[in-house]
Amino acid sequence: MTLTRRAVLVGAGAALGGLGATALIRGARPAALAPLDFAETLNDASELSPVKVAEHLRLARNGPALEQQLTAVLGKDRPMVVSAARHSMGGHSLVADGHVVTIEDGSVQVQDRTAEDIASGRLRYRVSGGTRWSDVIAALDPLGWSPAIMQSNNDFGVASTYSVNAHGWPVPFSGCGQSVRWVRLMDPRGEIRLLSRDQDGTLFAAAMGGYGLFGAIIEMELEAVPNQRLAPTFTAVTQSTIGPRFVESLAADSGISMAYGRLRIDQKHFFRDGMLITYAPSAEQSGLPPVTGSGFLSKAARPVFRAQVDNEVAKELRWIFEAGIAPRLAGETTRNMLINEPVVTLDDRDPSRTDILHEYFLPPDSLDGWLGSARDIILGSYQQLLNITLRYLAPDRDSLLAYAPEERIACVLLFSQEKTTRAEGDMRRMTEALIDAALDHGGSYYLPYRPHATRQQLLRAYPRVRDFVALKRAHDPALKFRNGFWSTYLEDLA
Ligand SMILES: Cc1cc2nc3c(=O)[nH]c(=O)nc-3n(C[C@H](O)[C@H](O)[C@H](O)COP(=O)(O)OP(=O)(O)OC[C@H]3O[C@@H](n4cnc5c(N)ncnc54)[C@H](O)[C@@H]3O)c2cc1C
Numbered sequence: 001m002t003l004t005r006r007a008v009l010v011g012a013g014a015a016l017g018g019l020g021a022t023a024l025i026r027g028a029r030p031a032a033l034a035p036l037d038f039a040e041t042l043n044d045a046s047e048l049s050p051v052k053v054a055e056h057l058r059l060a061r062n063g064p065a066l067e068q069q070l071t072a073v074l075g076k077d078r079p080m081v082v083s084a085a086r087h088s089m090g091g092h093s094l095v096a097d098g099h100v101v102t103i104e105d106g107s108v109q110v111q112d113r114t115a116e117d118i119a120s121g122r123l124r125y126r127v128s129g130g131t132r133w134s135d136v137i138a139a140l141d142p143l144g145w146s147p148a149i150m151q152s153n154n155d156f157g158v159a160s161t162y163s164v165n166a167h168g169w170p171v172p173f174s175g176c177g178q179s180v181r182w183v184r185l186m187d188p189r190g191e192i193r194l195l196s197r198d199q200d201g202t203l204f205a206a207a208m209g210g211y212g213l214f215g216a217i218i219e220m221e222l223e224a225v226p227n228q229r230l231a232p233t234f235t236a237v238t239q240s241t242i243g244p245r246f247v248e249s250l251a252a253d254s255g256i257s258m259a260y261g262r263l264r265i266d267q268k269h270f271f272r273d274g275m276l277i278t279y280a281p282s283a284e285q286s287g288l289p290p291v292t293g294s295g296f297l298s299k300a301a302r303p304v305f306r307a308q309v310d311n312e313v314a315k316e317l318r319w320i321f322e323a324g325i326a327p328r329l330a331g332e333t334t335r336n337m338l339i340n341e342p343v344v345t346l347d348d349r350d351p352s353r354t355d356i357l358h359e360y361f362l363p364p365d366s367l368d369g370w371l372g373s374a375r376d377i378i379l380g381s382y383q384q385l386l387n388i389t390l391r392y393l394a395p396d397r398d399s400l401l402a403y404a405p406e407e408r409i410a411c412v413l414l415f416s417q418e419k420t421t422r423a424e425g426d427m428r429r430m431t432e433a434l435i436d437a438a439l440d441h442g443g444s445y446y447l448p449y450r451p452h453a454t455r456q457q458l459l460r461a462y463p464r465v466r467d468f469v470a471l472k473r474a475h476d477p478a479l480k481f482r483n484g485f486w487s488t489y490l491e492d493l494a
Pocket of ligand 1: 045081082083084085086087088089092093103129130150151152153155156157158159160161163164165166167168210211212213215216217218343357448483
């Protein structure tokens, strides 16, 4: 089954006047290259990473035709990066003076089920290097299936999801890599390699959450689980009970297939009260409705959500909506309906501000302590926290740069930041403090967001980062695949 690609989201590079923007991302600049004739400035979802690139190539093919196109790009004398929706926020999908490639083919091929698939209750499907989750959901939903692990929005690339090892709120899973059977990758020499747990396993583990530094993924095979009709349960929790309650609820009911937590963010109750929302299969599973886009509740939530900037009343109203009204309105839904949400639903539509995500991973028992420290740090900053969502993560036994080597609760924080130098400085200070607190509580932080962690913090959170760099250098001695993550943190790591 082949589906058409949607247009790629291109960030507004010029929007950053006051920030001294080009200095924000240190791009790798190969020596002795001719000046750029057709340079273009690209940005990512942060709107704070403008990077002048040599060219942005959109490749709308798959199979041998795509391989040929990628080989031609590799043959050029500049570095390259493969980029999908560019929702990473620190130049991870950009390379200064290099070739940015976006694969626009969105194929999804559902595989015939083997006896092993039937026994495990799974379905396998293959996607191209450019397929988005919206393509996957559209292909699987009519067949009664749903992607096993993906983010909370459907805009992202599937290959990029493996490349950042993203997670979402399906439980009881770890990062997306857990549901990936194999990837076919064009390596820096132009050779095609099949990577899996059994074949070239070291590279499979490094490329999972390896930010595209080991080559261009041109095809992958992943697992799907049955789509289901689900009913929600809302449980009131507090800052100190949400961590243990999350783990206990999932352990007590193996039927729960989606789960998240929310905490209050108005100053008076900051992080003190919360809700745990779990979804379990309804008794009636026949005649599932076809998947649609954003539901009424998501759209209705936007004005209140956006009014929260500098507005305590709106923050309290938001909580009344979230904890009082939503539980009464929320009815049965399907798994696919819950994950088929585009990012744009909550868009800020304000050119002077930008949404910045943070994410911290805490052992369930340390969550309370970290939330206490985070409250002081956030309230002591100038930043506007608009939301915190908590999720469960099973231990990641696969990826080299694992952010959840053991069971973790993920705290996803969404800030609205002014696009000014002062706000950027304040955000950096606050981020460093939040990361320190996470590390002191035995946790870690997520890599695809703003490059505000210090090198020391990276080394503490990801103890195998030097192995990662050594493997990268052995695999790609000419450093053909580069991006902002490499040049900011890894390039000169001794
Ligand atoms: C609003 C929003 C919500 C988010 N929600 C979540 C969430 O719920 N859970 C979560 O874990 N993360 C979340 N994220 C982070 C998000 O998952 C990552 O930023 C992810 O990279 C986004 O996918 P993308 O297609 O935009 O990737 P891009 O930013 O385009 O690329 C990310 C990385 O993947 C590499 N890459 C992409 N395609 C290929 C390929 N074919 N071959 C090799 N390398 C490739 C790129 O080089 C880059 O290093 C969110 C981000 C935003 C902005």
